[in-house]
Amino acid sequence: MATIDETIDVDVPVRTAYDQWTQFEEFPHFMDGVKEVKQISDTLTRWVTDIQGVEREFDAAIREQQPDVVVAWSSIDGTTHSGRVTFEPLGPGSTRITTHIEWEPGSFKEKIGAAVGADDRQVKKDLHRFKEFIESRRTETGAWRGEVEGGTPVDRGTAATGGTAFPAGTPVEGGTTTP
Incomplete structure (x- = not known):
């Protein structure tokens, strides 16, 4: 199992940094190697x-x-990948x-890359691109303030969860679109 731990300081308030991080579909703008992320549900x-x-x-x-504190995930199909930010x-x-990321390199090329630290360098570069992205904007492209515990959204009422995980006009489950 390959493990990557990287840290970066960004010159924006914690709410701005966190809110931007919840906009997963924006990841290709600053993560090299991420071609696409689709938000299927919360x-x-x-x-x-x-x-x-x-x-x-x-x-x-x-x-x-948890807003302004943590986002953690794990893969749910054949790929072994998990992380915590x-x-x-x-x-x-x-x-x-x-960031703390764990994944299982599959191919020979992936195993060599993990062994020589290519993954660590990639995550470090991606964090620097995130820093440039959010510091140049000074504001997030969207936000989702909901909470998730044990993989299930927590309903604490609209005051606690406010916001949406999707930009306006995005199709979501059930065939509807956000306002």
């Missing part, structure tokens, strides 16, 4: 990645999500983001 995402010529498609379930306020305009 707790399900579909990923298409192409890392060093190795393409993978997998579904990942959000296992834990935490957000720590360093002050009113600064946040520390810490």
Whole structure:
């Protein structure tokens, strides 16, 4: 099992950093190798990645999500992939983001990449691109303030969950679209 741990400080408030991170469909804008992420539901995402010529498609379930604190996920199909991202306020305009990712390299090329630290370097570069992305914008592209415990959304009423995981006009389950 390959493990990647990386940390970066970003010069935006914790709420801005966290809210942007919940916009999974925006990941291809700053994550090299992530071709597409589709938000299927509040707790399900579909990923298409192409890392060093190795393409993978997998579904990942959000296992834990607490606004401004943590997002954790794991794959739910044949790909072994899980991770946890935490957000720590360093002050009113600064946040520390810490990532912990575990995955099982499948191909020979993936095993070599993991052994020589290519995965760690990739995550580090992606975090730097996230930093550039959010610091240049100074605001998030959207937000989802809901909570997830044990893979299930927690209903604490609209005041606690407010927001949506999808940009306006996006089709969601049941064939409807967001306002």
